[in-house]
Amino acid sequence: MARIVVDPVTRIEGHLRIEAKVENGKVVDAWSSSTMFRGIEIVLKDRDPRDAWLFCQRICGVCTTVHALASVRAVEDALGMTIPDNARIMRNIIAAVQYVQDHVIHFYHLHGLDWIDIVSALKADPAKTASIAQSLSDWPNSGASFFAMVQKRVKDLVDTGQLGPFANGYWGHPAYKLPPEVNLLGVAHYLEALDWQRGIVKVHALLGSKNPHLQTYLVGGIARPVDPGSQNAVNADAIALMTQAARQAIDFVSKVYIPDLLAIASYYKDWASYGSGVGNYMTYGEFPRDNRSNTDNLQLPKGIILGKDLMKIMPVDQKKIAEQVTHSWYDYKEGDEKGKHPWEGETNPKYTGPKPPYDHLDTQAKYSWLKTPRYEEMSMEVGPLARVLVAYASGHKRAKEVVDMVLGKLKVDAGALFSTLGRVAARGIETLIIAEMIPGFINELVGTIKKGDYRICQVEKWEPGTWPKEAKGYGFHDAPRGALGHWVGIKNGRIANYQAVVPSTWNLSPRDAKGTRGPVEASLIGTPVADPEKPLEILRTVHSFDPCMACAVHVTDVRGRPITVVKGA
Amino acid sequence: MATDNLLAELLDRGVSRRDFLKFCGGMAAVLGLSSSYVPKIAHALETKKKPILVWIECQSCTGDTEALLRATKPTVSELILDVLSLDYSETIMAAAGKQAEKSLADVLKNQKGKYFAAVEGSIPLAENGAYCCVAGRSSVDIVREVCGSALATFAMGTCATFGGIPKAHPNPTGAVGVRDAVPGATVINLAGCPVNAENITAAIVYYLTFGVLPAVDALGRPLFAFGKRIHDNCERRSHFDAGQYVRQWGDEGHRLGWCLYYMGCKGPEAYQNCPTVKYNERTSWPVQSGHGCIACAAPNFWDEMTPFYRRLPQPYGITVETTADKVGLVVTSATVGGILVHTIARLLRRKKKPKEEAKAQPKTEWKGPQWHG
Numbered sequence: 015m016a017r018i019v020v021d022p023v024t025r026i027e028g029h030l031r032i033e034a035k036v037e038n039g040k041v042v043d044a045w046s047s048s049t050m051f052r053g054i055e056i057v058l059k060d061r062d063p064r065d066a067w068l069f070c071q072r073i074c075g076v077c078t079t080v081h082a083l084a085s086v087r088a089v090e091d092a093l094g095m096t097i098p099d100n101a102r103i104m105r106n107i108i109a110a111v112q113y114v115q116d117h118v119i120h121f122y123h124l125h126g127l128d129w130i131d132i133v134s135a136l137k138a139d140p141a142k143t144a145s146i147a148q149s150l151s152d153w154p155n156s157g158a159s160f161f162a163m164v165q166k167r168v169k170d171l172v173d174t175g176q177l178g179p180f181a182n183g184y185w186g187h188p189a190y191k192l193p194p195e196v197n198l199l200g201v202a203h204y205l206e207a208l209d210w211q212r213g214i215v216k217v218h219a220l221l222g223s224k225n226p227h228l229q230t231y232l233v234g235g236i237a238r239p240v241d242p243g244s245q246n247a248v249n250a251d252a253i254a255l256m257t258q259a260a261r262q263a264i265d266f267v268s269k270v271y272i273p274d275l276l277a278i279a280s281y282y283k284d285w286a287s288y289g290s291g292v293g294n295y296m297t298y299g300e301f302p303r304d305n306r307s308n309t310d311n312l313q314l315p316k317g318i319i320l321g322k323d324l325m326k327i328m329p330v331d332q333k334k335i336a337e338q339v340t341h342s343w344y345d346y347k348e349g350d351e352k353g354k355h356p357w358e359g360e361t362n363p364k365y366t367g368p369k370p371p372y373d374h375l376d377t378q379a380k381y382s383w384l385k386t387p388r389y390e391e392m393s394m395e396v397g398p399l400a401r402v403l404v405a406y407a408s409g410h411k412r413a414k415e416v417v418d419m420v421l422g423k424l425k426v427d428a429g430a431l432f433s434t435l436g437r438v439a440a441r442g443i444e445t446l447i448i449a450e451m452i453p454g455f456i457n458e459l460v461g462t463i464k465k466g467d468y469r470i471c472q473v474e475k476w477e478p479g480t481w482p483k484e485a486k487g488y489g490f491h492d493a494p495r496g497a498l499g500h501w502v503g504i505k506n507g508r509i510a511n512y513q514a515v516v517p518s519t520w521n522l523s524p525r526d527a528k529g530t531r532g533p534v535e536a537s538l539i540g541t542p543v544a545d546p547e548k549p550l551e552i553l554r555t556v557h558s559f560d561p562c563m564a565c566a567v568h569v570t571d572v573r574g575r576p577i578t579v580v581k582g583a
Numbered sequence: 584m585a586t587d588n589l590l591a592e593l594l595d596r597g598v599s600r601r602d603f604l605k606f607c608g609g610m611a612a613v614l615g616l617s618s619s620y621v622p623k624i625a626h627a628l629e630t631k632k633k634p635i636l637v638w639i640e641c642q643s644c645t646g647d648t649e650a651l652l653r654a655t656k657p658t659v660s661e662l663i664l665d666v667l668s669l670d671y672s673e674t675i676m677a678a679a680g681k682q683a684e685k686s687l688a689d690v691l692k693n694q695k696g697k698y699f700a701a702v703e704g705s706i707p708l709a710e711n712g713a714y715c716c717v718a719g720r721s722s723v724d725i726v727r728e729v730c731g732s733a734l735a736t737f738a739m740g741t742c743a744t745f746g747g748i749p750k751a752h753p754n755p756t757g758a759v760g761v762r763d764a765v766p767g768a769t770v771i772n773l774a775g776c777p778v779n780a781e782n783i784t785a786a787i788v789y790y791l792t793f794g795v796l797p798a799v800d801a802l803g804r805p806l807f808a809f810g811k812r813i814h815d816n817c818e819r820r821s822h823f824d825a826g827q828y829v830r831q832w833g834d835e836g837h838r839l840g841w842c843l844y845y846m847g848c849k850g851p852e853a854y855q856n857c858p859t860v861k862y863n864e865r866t867s868w869p870v871q872s873g874h875g876c877i878a879c880a881a882p883n884f885w886d887e888m889t890p891f892y893r894r895l896p897q898p899y900g901i902t903v904e905t906t907a908d909k910v911g912l913v914v915t916s917a918t919v920g921g922i923l924v925h926t927i928a929r930l931l932r933r934k935k936k937p938k939e940e941a942k943a944q945p946k947t948e949w950k951g952p953q954w955h956g
Contacts, residue, residue: 019680020679020680021680021717021718021719022673022679022680022683022717022718023679023680024673024674024676024677024678024679024683025673025674025675025676025677025679026673026674027644027645027674028640028643028645029640029673029715029716029717049715049716049717050641050642050714050715050716051707051714051715051756052642052705052707052714052748052749052755052756052758053749053755053756054748054749056753056755057748057749057751057752057753057755057885061889061890062889062890062891062892062893064890064891064892065889065890065891065892068877068891069748069751069885072644072646072747072748072776073644074644074645074646075643075644075645075646075647075648075649075650075777076644076645076646076648076649076674078646078649119652123675124674127677132677167664171664174633176633176635176668176670178663178664178667178668178669178670179663179669179670179672179675179676179677180676180677181670181676181677181678181686181689182677182678182682182683182685182686183677183678183682184677184678184682205660205664208652208658208659208660209658209659209660211652212652212653212655212658212659212863212864215653215863216863216864216866218863219862219863219866219867219872220866220867220872221872222872223862223867223868223869223871223872223873223874224861224862224863224867224868224869225649225653225862225863226646226649226650226653226777227646227776227777229869229872229874229877230869230872230873230874232832232874234832235832235833237832237837237846237872237873237874238872238873238874239833239837239838239873240833240838241838241839244838244839244840245840246838246839246840246871246873247838247840247873363755365710365713365714367713369711369713370711370712370713370716370719370720370721370724371719371720371721371724372716372719373719383714468833468838469833470832470833471832471833473831473832473833476831476832547681548682549680553679564643564644564645
């Protein structure tokens with residue numbers, strides 16, 4: 015029996031450590047640990063709630079925009095604000111663009127090298143790669159000379175002996191199954207996507223001033239003026255640029271990402287039987303059609319699926335969410351066994367792990383900076399698979415079409431979705447669905463401008479003097495990595511408490527009081543490991559969740575007792 | 584045969600010499616150099632070997648790595664394949680676990696004193712560094728080793744330079760920037776939240792071109808990027824001078840691009856090249872889009888520039904315009920103007936001497952955001 019430690023887990027956001035017990039070539043138990051903590055919610059105490067989104071956005075720079083959006087929604091909910099149409103529509107465009115850029119980066123740059131063997135691509139016949147590419151789609155960069163150039167670029171890199179970011183990869187590992195020609199296709203698109211993603215995020219700069227870390231959200235709306243008669247506002251020129259970017263996004267996703275996904279997945283269909291996880295799925299839904307706070311009128315539906323049962327979708331009730339700390343480096347005053355709702359939570363970070371440097375964590379005790387969120391004490395998977403399953407099961411037309419197309423092309427049934435491969439496929443499926451929504455959002459914006467509606471913020475409630483003395487609220491945003499919720503309490507115009515319960519906290523949480531594993535821990539059970547020295551297969555399942563650790567670690571309840579800062583090392 | 588310089592590789596891949604010189608021209612512009620420097624930059628890039636870069640993440644949000652992905656001159660794929668040898672980056676590298684550790688160990692062993700380090704995120708000192716560990720080692724331990732034997736370290740973003748958001752009051756983890764975590768190391772502070780991709784590439788190209796690190800201000804920030812005040816280069820400055828201010832979100836002034844001073848813009852106290860270099864291929868920057876500057880390249884801006892929507896105080900007896908003129912004079916007359924102005928402004932505002940910046944300890948005297956005005 016071997017205990018495998020993967021630390022750092024690379025090609026994710028942040029610092030993640032996986033420890034796994036392997037017997038007879040399979041994982042029999044696993045522990046997920048986050049090894050970094052900042053305490054942003056403690057920092058938020060006493061601040062102006064209108065500033066909170068700027069702080070919260072820095073929870074994560076990969077998931078830039080998502081915490082900003084959840085934060086303004088939470089404060090707006092607390093203060094009873096209703097944002098104007100323009101603000102809702104521009105936020106929808108920003109969120110949709112974030113999905114597309116983030117998922118493409120994940121597929122090629124964070125997850126791709128788990129499936130694509132770069133070194134094998136050197137053996138490819140570029141002409142054969144070209145004919146494969148041309149059979150998949152009419153994307154223009156598909157000639158033999160293009161693939162020969164990519165191959166030469168990789169060869170030159172290998173010849174220097176300086177492989178840079180590709181050094182010490184698991185190249186040649188028996189779990190790599192793609193023929194050299196498909197590997198070359200993947201490498202070519204790895205590089206192409208790296209250049210392509212810069213273009214789509216220009217929409218964020220147009221509406222949000224810059225990416226990463228946009229700077230035009232406002233509590234009550236957005237600070238991006240709308241006026242077709244001004245050169246300093248969203249005008250016909252901005253609409254044209256966004257329309258062009260949207261078209262390019264749909265093109266890239268439908269002609270490169272989806273065909274690559276299908277081509278690569280067809281060689282890895284065995285991964286439809288690994289990594290199923292806890293079987294419970296939750297999504298808060300996204301893309302509101304009206305301006306009510308936390309509206310249920312959403313383009314992608316809200317809901318919960320339990321025990322993989324697609325026949326029944328349960329409603330989401332935020333009151334049923336609680337966080338536990340039995341295995342997290344925090345204390346609860348009344349004992350660590352019982353979970354606490356975000357509005358009632360408390361925070362006392364207390365590190366009880368080994369003093370660094372260390373070789374192993376004591377996984378019987380507390381072993382992570384992540385808390386353990388549970389919905390009615392159940393472990394929930396969140397993210398693309400949860401969203402796609404809920405949309406599919408609730409009869410969302412486009413979701414049904416795209417899911418059935420993908421299942422049909424891979425010749426598998428819907429049961430294959432509950433797996434590592436299903437998670438990868440779901441991410442691609444929703445990228446296409448969401449990219450296709452962007453032109454609709456832009457048209458909606460054109461519609462409000464045509465009506466002469468230039469309102470961008472509910473300014474009547476901007477001044478703290480108009481606020482109630484005490485208020486609390488929550489804001490949901492189903493972010494690319496899954497269900498994100500912010501909870502805020504406001505007192506005398508300042509933040510009294512703040513908490514974020516984040517997608518990667520749901521997915522990568524340590525065990526709860528009953529010993530139930532978190533979704534990633536559960537999904538690793540049964541994962542084959544051909545060579546414990548090179549645990550490529552563990553990375554595949556972990557990466558299928560697209561972990562984001564900076565997001566995941568946070569602290570509840572800023573009312574907690576003052577933190578004793580230990581003197582510097 | 585393999586090549587070891589940028590131009591040869593670019594020519595090899597069908598990039599024309601003309602395009603290459605255009606790129607060098609763009610770099611010269613970012614660095615604030617005259618066109619006579621273009622051949623020098625070109626020569627440097629033609630002949631220099633690929634430097635090794637190791638990119639360490641501490642208490643980061645990875646926003647600075649994401650910024651790197653937005654680089655255009657050169658693009659990120661050129662950067663990681665051709666210009667640099669990016670031997671360690673947790674976000675980008677293929678290797679994980681033991682193999683990733685080996686990549687770092689190889690550089691430390693074989694390239695001592697010859698490689699560049701980049702650090703993203705602050706470094707927590709409290710609790711023996713347990714607030715940030717990689718492979719069982721504390722980040723303070725790692726950066727001391729990595730930055731200690733690097734040729735130079737680029738602190739990427741305001742967390743790595745000055746402690747950033749983890750260091751904001753009450754600094755729960757005892758977070759500091761690289762200079763405080765590794766005293767004596769050669770550190771170039773590329774501040775910003777996140778750092779502007781253009782400034783990352785410009786700093787690297789600066790070294791490749793001149794063989795020395797760029798000149799910096801008293802806070803260790805390169806003058807080519809942080810030598811001028813946002814307010815002085817702002818496209819809305821004429822509206823400030825004319826007294827045309829945005830008074831409410833979405834009002835006529837806001838739609839027409841008037842000055843955001845009354846909406847809390849911190850441009851008059853911020854030093855960075857955002858107005859000229861902008862972001863995302865020069866598409867926009869905060870003020871152009873309609874939101875005030877938050878002075879994200881300033882030390883302790885999370886504490887000293889908040890609340891963000893409260894306008895900068897107008898000191899008694901001095902109108903906004905005359906303050907601005909005085910400030911402008913100082914800036915043009917001295918390279919350290921930024922620090923002076925900042926200090927003067929703060930003195931006027933608080934009417935008390937600012938405490939010297941705390942090093943490893945959080946600022947216990949700070950009682951929360953300043954609710955001035």
